[in-house]
Amino acid sequence: MMNTKLIRKYNVPGPRYTSYPTVPFWNEQEFTTTDWESTLISSFVESYADGISLYIHLPFCESLCTFCGCHKQITKRHDVEVPYIQTVLKEWQLYQDFLPLTPMIREIHLGGGTPTFFSTSNLERLINGILEKAELAEDYQFSFEGHPNNTSKEHLQTLYDLGFRRVSYGVQDYDPQVQFAINRIQPFENVKRVHDWSQEIGYTSVNHDLVFGLPHQTRESIENTIEKTNELRPDRIAFYSYAHVPWMKGNGQRGFDEKDLPKDHEKRALYELGKHMFFENGYREIGMDHFALPSDSLYQAMKARDLHRNFMGYTSGSTKALIGLGMSAISDSWYSFAQNEKKLKDYRQQVEEGNLPVFRGHLLSTEDLLLRENILNIMCRFETEFEGDYPLFEMIKEDLEELVSDGLVHINGRKVTVTKEGIPFVRNICMAFDRKLQESKPRENLFSKTV
Structure with a gap:
């Protein structure tokens, strides 16, 4: 039984702690790109045998989801793909130019935006360009985020052939009224199709992202969404709390009325209902907002006390150095954080001028x-x-x-x-x-x- 008094007491604004210090408290005045480079070199050399992680931000989406707080570019023009990939590969070359050894890659994650906005040939060009002058760790792990509406079987097969074994689908909710409010119309059949393709091709970990606290959600709609999710039985489930931050510049969270959002204990009740249903279907709770089957590496990492958390959320492994490529991407050398330019124009200009496109950061x-x-x-x-x-x-x-x-x-x-x-x-x-x-x-x- 939930304690509604405690929920009212502690439901206050607070960070999600994908980093510490959190971004609003970075000391940007005492940070330089030179500092970032030197701390990255230190961690890169110290932990060379462990390899590095790459997060590649692919920002384009064909439409705006009104629940989203990510940095994205809304466009239906696909001629933006090649210039963007060329810029990302140039940025990667800038890192290779000053790193003292050939990078050994342990993890690659394609995030967005919508990575499957890009054609299979362009994704292949991106990954081959990244790997051309790098080595792979023996137990490397590649993952990407797929949109159920536009992820094709060709996308899945191409990325699988490139070494990807994990895929995460943004499901959010199956209720038509909720989908309309957040401008994310995707029927269950679309999710089932890409989910089944993923398993057929051989992906070893399929994740579904769900969100509680969205406009018009009720116990009945959440129950329906989780029944459908349990029917497909993904290896992992991220059951995120909707982060309502409409004051952030450029955020699209104004497509619905505040009164449509479930409040405080009502919102938490949706999570508790979902958690109970996951438990009944054999899932285990992982950290905060995550669930996994006992066979999945995320659960095994938790049991082995190897679970890690970074700007991408919970991961089953960790590296000391995480390099973020692409506009707005955040990097982490463990000793410092660095964020790339948030605007595509500024990001591209910095890279074309031969500069790392970092515009702010923090030395720990x-x-x-x-x-x-x-x-x-x-x-x-x-x-x-x-x-x-x-x-x-x-x-x-x-x-x-x-x-x-x-x-x-x-x-x-x-x-x-x-x-x-x-x-x-x-x-x-x-x-x-x-x-x-x-x-x-x-x-x-x-x-x-x-x-």
Whole structure:
């Protein structure tokens, strides 16, 4: 039974903690592209045998989904594909020019936007161009995001032949009224078709993205959506909380009325219903908002305590260096973060002039690194043991007191453990570790609500 009083109390704006510090608290004034290059070289050399991860942002979509908060370009013109791929490959060459060794790639993820906006020949050109002067780790993992309406069997076969074994489909919801409100019309038959093709071709991990808290969602519509999802039985399910952030510039989240959104405990009830239905169908809860079958590597990583979280969400493996290619992509050397230009024109101009298209970033301090490790532990393992800097831990402990008294956290010495009741509030618990958030107490809207 949900505690509606706690949901009302803790449903406040807060980060999702795909990084620490979170982007609004980056110290951009003390960051330079030279700093980014030097920290990347350090982590690249230190962890060379582990390889690197590449996130490639493919921003184009043919229509705007009004729930989406991603950086995208809406167009039906496919003549944008080749120039964009050429620019991404030039950016990749800029990295190869200063990295001291041939890159060894462990992970590639194609995100968007809509990666399957691109033709199979252009996706092949992109991946072959990336791999041309790189080596592959033995256990490399390639994944991409597919739109059920435009992912063809040729897309799936081409990417499979290039080494891709994971695919994630953006399903969101099957209810026609919800789909109309978010401008994402895709019948169940379309999802089933690409899902079945993926399994037929040999993809070893198929993920479906669902979202709770969308306009017009009800218990009945969520139940119908999850019954259909369970019928297909994907290996993984991401059941995301809808992040309502219409104040963000360029965001499309104004295609429906605020009153159409389920509120507070109503929204959380949709998640709890979904979780119960997943459990009944043999899924296991992974971190926050994720579920997997016991046979999937994400569940196995959780059991082995290898689960990781970065700008792409939860992953079954981790590398110290993650390079983001493409407009708006974010990179992570572990010691610093760097984000590319958000506007396509600015991104392309910087690359054409021979510059890394980084426009902002953050160098992590010793305190940042310590807090990052603890927040990562909380997000991935629901526990952490704080090491070093006793005064800092005392401040965190003080900020956790109310969560302890509400039964959401247990503290034993320096070990902080999230209770079963505290799992829905894991973002709030991480906020107690977030010194930059606690010190700034922002008054303006920065984040979506936590529950």
